[in-house]
Amino acid sequence: RDAIEIYERHGSGWVFDKVHHCHLEMAKYSPLAASGRVQIPKQVQKMRSVLNIQTDDAKCFLYCLVAALYPVKRQTPLLATLNPNRAFSYKDDVEKIDMANVKFPVRLRDIH
Numbered sequence: 001r002d003a004i005e006i007y008e009r010h011g012s013g014w015v016f017d018k019v020h021h022c023h024l025e026m027a028k029y030s031p032l033a034a035s036g037r038v039q040i041p042k043q044v045q046k047m048r049s050v051l052n053i054q055t056d057d058a059k060c061f062l063y064c065l066v067a068a069l070y071p072v073k074r075q076t077p078l079l080a081t082l083n084p085n086r087a088f089s090y091k092d093d094v095e096k097i098d099m100a101n102v103k104f105p106v107r108l109r110d111i112h
Helices: 002-010 040-049 061-068
Strands: none
Touching: none
16 A cells, blocks of 8 residues: 555656547356256357257266266167267266265366
8 A cells, every 4th residue: 555655646747638448348247057958059059069968957067077988979770869968878877977075066166
């Protein structure tokens, strides 16, 4: 605080007069939260580069881990029921990850 007062007393002597241009951008703040239903933009859906695993529980984080570690194989006529965007497709692999000490939904600050 003392440094600011000294600067004000012995500053450059310049005075702020006016603003010539101002550009302000605003966005709605939407903090990350767990949810089983997220709408992916159509353009991203067409790219097929993002999984949107549909689940009715709060274990979205678990399904994302499982999907990364045990990806669903490409669909063939024999595997037509396995869809990488459905939690059911990972049911056999979910138990392979020990999540006993994890509270769901997982908060961003809990990921280390």
